[in-house]
Amino acid sequence: MSEACLQPLSMEDLVDYERGELTPAASDRIEEHFFACGDCARRLETISRVGAGVADLVREGRLSASVTVRLLDDARERGVRLRSYRLAPGESVACTAGPTDDFVVIRLVVKVDEGESVDVASEVQDLETGEAWSQTTEDVAVDRRGGEVVYAFAGDRVRSLPRTRWTMRAHVHGPRGERQLGPYILDHTPWKQLSTRP
């Protein structure tokens, strides 16, 4: 129908329906509504399109996000090319991004307890110009199974970096106060510079 919906379905219901997380009865109710309601069908379609677009961006290595170890395994199985570095607190690693890497994955070992959240602070220094800057990512998702912050950087983004040193620290907040883990040091060299070294 062309007129606006007077009792639109909630976004929560539409998202849960699209994910298949409603009871059969609730799912039936949603279907009966959106089959008769162009407005709600269009809203459901936008959710579906957003989901498909996100999946495409990950497959194409164009989206940086903190993820889980299991997602990395799934991505590998689907042909996504990953270069991975895993660091415990206090460790440092020489790293790069190859020409065909879809993602460069940084895995920081961060043991946290229930109820604790993690911010990751990074100090970045351009080793060619000496320029430095810092950034903090608040409330980073932690893969609780492995006790890691798993950050997947889009390959293109890493390939665009000059020689840089990333010094990262995890700030853990919780009911028992705050503690700091790290540093985790990443010495990044562009692939081309590596391949032209004598």
Added chain:
Amino acid sequence: MPVAVWTCHPFPVLAAAGPLAENRPGPGSMHDLATKSDGDLARTVMSAEAGPRRAEEAELCRRLAPRVRLYGLRHLRDEDAAGELVQRVLLLTLEKLRAGAVREPERIASFVLGAARLTAQTLRRATRREEPLDESRERPDVPPGAGPEPFARERLAGCLGELAERERTVVVLTYFQEQSTSEIASALGLKDGNVRVIRHRAIGRLRHCLGLQAGAVA
């Protein structure tokens, strides 16, 4: 009425559903059609004395195809299977309407939903038995424009970049990895309800950023 009105299902649907006596337009303009209810359109298509109504059929298909496709994606979890479902259900709907075999045309949406449910079951059974689909029947051909237009990748990537880190994580785990709410909650040490709230908020922000809030999508 020009052929261009067939933005949803071009001739093959009609050919499969039965021959057209003539290319007879409905009584109104495209604007008039857009203001008609689904039931009004179904009744017009059914009216035997009027003969086939190509514009009304096209408008009905244009409205119903996305709904059937969404149903198919949800239940068959496969884009190709959802496309097959759209073809079969719309073909059946047109055939039944033309034959005057839809009891309550004002409730055409319910008829189409019922057809979608039955047809999806058939497709699932055929898939389980690895039966080939019936290719002997003339198959309607949905043009690329019938599906939803893809987002501009850069724009979506930019909008995702504006989300909070945890929101982005939940969205990626949901849509790339197809993880359930419970699986995500367990992996990230959250409660199911928290994951739902984060996901809902993230999708709302993405829709806003993409200009897809209510009424913004054609």
